[in-house]
Amino acid sequence: MLQTGDTLGKIAGEKAGILxxxxxxxxxxxPEEAMCVLEDKASNLNVDLQVVPPLDVNLLNGQKLGLEGEHQYVNAGLAIALSFTWLKRTGHLELANQDHTDSLPEQFIKGLTAASFQGRAQIVPDQYVDSEKDGDLVFYLDGAHSPESMEICAKWFSGAVKGEHQSDKAKPQVSSSTHQLKKNIMQILLFNCMTVRDPELLLPQLMKTCASQDVYFKKALFAPNMSVYHKVGTHALPSAVPEADLSWQLTLQRVWDNTMQKDKGREAKQVNHVAEEMKDDTGKGGGSHESSSVVFPSLPLAIKWLRDTVRQNQSVRLQVLVTGSLHLVGDVLKLIRK
Known part of the structure; x- marks a missing residue:
């Protein structure tokens, strides 16, 4: 099922099918619209529906959740409630009867801090780039296909790149060699979404949320999901792929460019002297070295362009947000792993 509805109420009704x-x-x-539907479905089925609060960070005893993002404390609270209920139903009373409002079992803390979810708030430095002699290339992966999840993604990405910048500023510069000099940091977007999604809701939300954190994308890249056309390998990038229909990616590009035009004054302030280092020399798709976006005929070509950019410019660090379709996120993960 590609979509569960076009309103919160319809989506909640589909989700309530698990009751x-x-x-x-x-x-x-x-939100009230969704909660009313859930409560109505629960009442009809004689279901005890409980609303769980987010996890109190103090219960982690100074440790951090394994999953990044403030919203993960909401998910953690839900996981704890489910786990305690399961323990009670399966007779593990020594754990189930503990008062988890003041403390958590050690096993719970271990699970929460060790949890991982690939493609969700995941940071992966590109291992195919030699940061000792090239620029830096880091992928930030977080699938998001609704305005709400896109806002969460944008907040996470903005916090992650700003935190990295502050960390770099605090590091002493002990060498004058090229790879240890301060890098020109630029944020790049790599995006695709299914045609059932509305980019008019997703892309402006992403741009607005990042801008509110003083994070601006130097360029947006659009490419079709590789898994649509053939199985993705984990090593070499194929030099050629079957001809792809790029009409949807061109639509995404237009939405992005139109959004950029509406905010042209603010974005113009972010242009810096490394503009020429970001030129598009693919010869395919829309865009030019002066544009804010480019369409690539394949995902491997987009990644190749990113790698070529940092290999040709030692002073550049590209922070690439990969978001939108989870298929896109999965494809990128496969392509960038050794």
Whole structure:
């Protein structure tokens, strides 16, 4: 099922299909439209529907969640409630009867801090780039296909790149060699989404949220998902792929460019002297070295362009946000791993 509805109420109605008569259920705080639907479905099935609060960070005893993002504390609270209920139903009373409002079992803390979810708030430095002699290339991967999830993604990305910048500023410069000099840091977007999604809702939300954190994209790249056309390998990037229909990617590009034009004054202030280092020499797709976006006929070509850029410019660090379709995120993960 590609989509569960075009309103929160319809989506909640589909999600409520998991409810089973007489079986307890848990949710987190929802918008009123969605909560009313969930409560109505639960009432009809005699389901005890409980609203779970976010995890109190103090219960982690100074440790951090394994998953990045403030919203993960909401998910963690839900996971804890579900786990305690399962323990009770399966007779593990020594753990289930603990008061988890003041403390958590050691096993819970271990699980929460060790949890990982590939493609969600994941940071992957490109291992195919030699940072000792080339520029730096780092991928920030977080699938998002709704305005709400896109806002969360943008907040995470902005916080991550700003945190890295502050960390770099605090490091002493002990060498004058090229790879240890301060890098020109630029944020790049690599995006695609399914045609059932509305880019008019996704891309402006991403740009607005990042801009509110003083994070601006130097260029946006659009490419079709590789998994649509053939199986993605984990090593060499194929030199050629079947001809792809790029009409959707060109639509995404137009939405991005139009959004940029509406905010042209603010974006213009972010242009710096490394503009020429970001030129598009692919010869395919829309865009030029002066444009804010480019369409690539394939995902491998987009990644090749990113790698070529940092290999040709030792002073550049590209921070690439890969978002939108989870298929895109998965394809990129496969392509950048050795």
């Amino acid at each position: 089973k008569r007489g079986i307890p259920a848990f949710t987190v705080q929802q």
